[in-house]
Amino acid sequence: MKKLLIFGDGSIIHTKKWIDVFKGYYKLYLISFSKAEFTGVECHYLDVGTISTSGNNYKYLLQILKVRKLIMRIKPDIINAHFLTSYGFIIALLNLRMPVLLTLHGSDVLITPQKSLMYRLAAKYTLSKLDYYFSAATHISVILEKKYHVKSTKITTIQYGVDVKKITQMQSDIKDIGFISTRNFVQNSNISIIIKAFAQYVKKNPENKLYILGSGVQEKELHDLVESLEVKENIIFTGKLQHDELLKFLVRAKNYLSMTTSDGSSLSLLEAMAAKVIPIVSDIRANREVLQDAAYYSEISVENLFITMNKSCYVKEIIERNFNYVAQYADFEKNKNIIRDTFSKYVINN
Secondary structure: OOEEEEEOOOOOHHHHHHHHHHEOOEEEEEEEOOOOOOOOEEEEEOOOOOOOOOOOOHHHHHHHHHHHHHHHHHOOOEEEEEOOOOHHHHHHHHOOOOOEEEEOOOHHHHOHHHOOHHHHHHHHHHHHHOOEEEEOOHHHHHHHHHOOOOOHHHEEEOOOOEOHHHHHHHOOOOOOEEEEEOOOOOHHHOHHHHHHHHHHHHHHOOOOOEEEEOOOOOHHHHHHHHHHHOOOOOEEEEEOOOHHHHHHHHOOEEEEEEOOOOOOOOHHHHHHHHOOOEEEEEOOHHHHHHHOOOOEEEOOOHHHHHHHHHHOOOOHHHHHHHHHHHHHHOEHHHHHHHHHHHHHHHHHHO
């Protein structure tokens, strides 16, 4: 069996799902700067101390010789690296002889390179060195082609997708959660805007509740905000959940709230669409690309979101259109075969 090395953050759901894509097709290895264990995967953890979601993890670079040593010992036939200016940049610096296919997730292209000249140079270098790129959304692929001059023949625009079958099996007619948010507690998610808008909404709709699922660096700040607005009875924090537990809440919801400033092809949104939840989302290109007119859009402000929430209705046509979109374009069972086929071509030709 051929060897595939995943070089990425083992603590996040994206890495787990890409591992799931390849289970049974390759002998799998993982090198990660976060602790992680997966059944059937030989995992290697390199300790770099605390990792910041906002970047500036220069300590990654201090591990480059250890990464090379591990790769030379594993001798993979092919490598799948994740994120442009962190793991991707390191693997590009190593200038390896085996094929490296890089997965881009959104913020690593849309946000991180704008932070400094050094990030922009790292992005440009990485995208000039590796063999192939998986882009999470069309607008990201456009940036790769126009800004970084990556040939379209070296890009597949695909999100690995969601488990449509599992979500459908969980579905019921009970929709007893008025509003739900499943985004991480980070600045890009603008969850404070969601909380403030809901605090206004609930004044006239005191029976309604907002469930906020997840965790993140802003957790204390958001809890304190709910306390200060005196809406603790109407806003429920569940904490970080196992994925199946998250889905159990999601299928009960009527409205999905997301006010992200920037996004790729959002898995949280795709799951909400598959769970037959009405999207109330920020009016950004990433959301328009997926939803077109099948959503309620809001500017990223408390007042606009409050107005939009009041307009929202549970419309059958929106539900059906969005479910069909996910079933056609974002079903994990379908998309994993497309990804596998691309990797197979590089393994055969190597």
